[in-house]
Amino acid sequence: MPSSIAPTGPDAPQALPLVIVGAGLAAWTVARELRKLDTQRSIVMLSGDSADFYAKPTLSNALAQKRSAAQLVTTPAAKMAETLQVQLLPHTLVRSLDTGARTLSYEDAAGQSHSLHYGDLVLATGADPIRLPMAGSAAAQVQSINHLQDLARFHEALGVAPKTVLVIGAGLIGCEFANDLLIGGYAVHVVDPSPRPLALLLPAGAGEQLQDALQAQGVVWHLGTTVQSLDADASSGRLQATLANGTSVQVDAVLSAVGLRANTALAGAAGIACERGVVVDAHVQTSAPHVYALGDCAQYASAGARVLPYVMPIMNAAKALAATLAGQPTELVFPLMPVAVKTPALPIVVAAPHPAQSGQWSQDEGLEAGAGGVWRFIDGAGQQRGFVLTGKQTARRMELAKTTLL
Numbered sequence: 215m216p217s218s219i220a221p222t223g224p225d226a227p228q229a230l231p232l233v234i235v236g237a238g239l240a241a242w243t244v245a246r247e248l249r250k251l252d253t254q255r256s257i258v259m260l261s262g263d264s265a266d267f268y269a270k271p272t273l274s275n276a277l278a279q280k281r282s283a284a285q286l287v288t289t290p291a292a293k294m295a296e297t298l299q300v301q302l303l304p305h306t307l308v309r310s311l312d313t314g315a316r317t318l319s320y321e322d323a324a325g326q327s328h329s330l331h332y333g334d335l336v337l338a339t340g341a342d343p344i345r346l347p348m349a350g351s352a353a354a355q356v357q358s359i360n361h362l363q364d365l366a367r368f369h370e371a372l373g374v375a376p377k378t379v380l381v382i383g384a385g386l387i388g389c390e391f392a393n394d395l396l397i398g399g400y401a402v403h404v405v406d407p408s409p410r411p412l413a414l415l416l417p418a419g420a421g422e423q424l425q426d427a428l429q430a431q432g433v434v435w436h437l438g439t440t441v442q443s444l445d446a447d448a449s450s451g452r453l454q455a456t457l458a459n460g461t462s463v464q465v466d467a468v469l470s471a472v473g474l475r476a477n478t479a480l481a482g483a484a485g486i487a488c489e490r491g492v493v494v495d496a497h498v499q500t501s502a503p504h505v506y507a508l509g510d511c512a513q514y515a516s517a518g519a520r521v522l523p524y525v526m527p528i529m530n531a532a533k534a535l536a537a538t539l540a541g542q543p544t545e546l547v548f549p550l551m552p553v554a555v556k557t558p559a560l561p562i563v564v565a566a567p568h569p570a571q572s573g574q575w576s577q578d579e580g581l582e583a584g585a586g587g588v589w590r591f592i593d594g595a596g597q598q599r600g601f602v603l604t605g606k607q608t609a610r611r612m613e614l615a616k617t618t619l620l
């Protein structure tokens with residue numbers, strides 16, 4: 215029989231707990247911001263994982279920092295819960311929501327079902343790595359890294375001997391892992407159908423600089439092609455990747471970094487509007503009353519209906535949402551949020567223009583060779599709407615941000 219943590223007192227949202235689903239950066243940041251404004255409200259947090267606090271961006275520079283997955287944890291879950299006065303239920307999966315009755319059902323670590331009544335509900339369920347279909351006897355050995363336990367599993371697969379790793383995807387996360395693996399002493403191959411790395415984010419010249427910088431440190435690029443199959447090679451005990459261009463590469467591990475898809479399953483099944491993410495309005499509220507969403511699972515009206523799977527949007531959304539939950543309805547307005555790409559071979563800062571923004575990239579001239587580059591995205595009226603800085607020019611981030619219109 216399902217048990218139930220029943221509320222006591224009047225059935226008003228403020229008298230019932232704030233329930234947060236998830237324990238990543240989005241979930242913990244909402245709890246922390248709310249505690250600055252409200253020390254009384256009961257907060258319950260349910261998480262499918264251990265809920266230990268760590269900075270997810272450190273997953274892709276753990277080798278450079280010489281840290282294991284366990285060493286990336288900055289604050290254990292119990293300490294976070296105590297500090298923020300949160301009732302934490304780790305290793306707990308929320309199975310369904312009833313937004314009419316304002317209840318959810320969940321399965322605890324022992325497999326027991328329960329239900330819980332909420333006053334307000336925050337969905338911070340993150341995103342899942344996209345898996346491309348692949349043929350071959352070793353296709354199941356392709357790994358992705360989006361959580362601490364994924365990194366632990368990947369490090370285990372790498373073992374201790376020098377190895378060759380194939381990275382599928384030359385986007386931000388693929389390039390960061392490729393650079394980190396080089397620093398860790400691994401041989402690295404990267405495959406991507408695009409003509410250059412970070413093709414969706416960077417102007418061609420900046421992408422080419424990154425391609426050259428990583429190649430100079432040892433990355434073998436396979437651009438304009440895809441992996442067709444991955445097979446176990448019985449004679450060598452290694453993996454054989456066959457590419458669509460006919461090349462075949464022998465490797466010891468394969469890491470897929472082809473993108474993330476917002477985790478909307480729970481919201482979608484409850485009839486909450488979802489598109490590329492859980493749709494939220496300018497108050498971070500979903501289509502259901504008293505249900506909010508932020509982080510990698512959310513699609514923000516305040517960002518022109520985009521998902522923004524980065525740290526800075528979470529910080530801004532959590533602040534606005536905490537104020538709303540504390541009784542001061544606050545619209546989320548995103549500032550310019552440049553992203554630093556963690557590729558020490560060529561550091562990069564990107565302030566991407568809105569995808570619907572028309573305009574053209576232009577490169578600043580007159581910089582010395584080896585001094586990095588500056589690209590500005592200029593609209594039809596001559597206004598700067600985005601920028602990319604590489605190498606030493608990344609120090610000019612604040613200066614460029616001041617002259618960029620949102």
Ligand SMILES: Cc1cc2nc3c(=O)[nH]c(=O)nc-3n(C[C@H](O)[C@H](O)[C@H](O)COP(=O)(O)OP(=O)(O)OC[C@H]3O[C@@H](n4cnc5c(N)ncnc54)[C@H](O)[C@@H]3O)c2cc1C
Pocket residue numbers: 235236237238239240241260261262263265269270271272273274306307308309338339340341359360361387477480508509510511522523524525526528553554555556
């Ligand atoms: C390798 C890597 C490097 C990155 N580097 C950068 C960077 O340099 N700069 C930057 O700005 N951003 C970076 N990012 C992105 C950034 O880290 C994320 O945007 C952010 O951490 C997402 O946090 P989140 O809380 O939304 O999601 P998550 O951290 O994924 O948390 C989701 C939580 O929801 C829980 N959950 C899901 N479903 C359920 C359920 N049904 N029941 C209970 N719990 C559930 C999960 O267990 C988890 O606790 C990087 C991401 C990766 C993967």
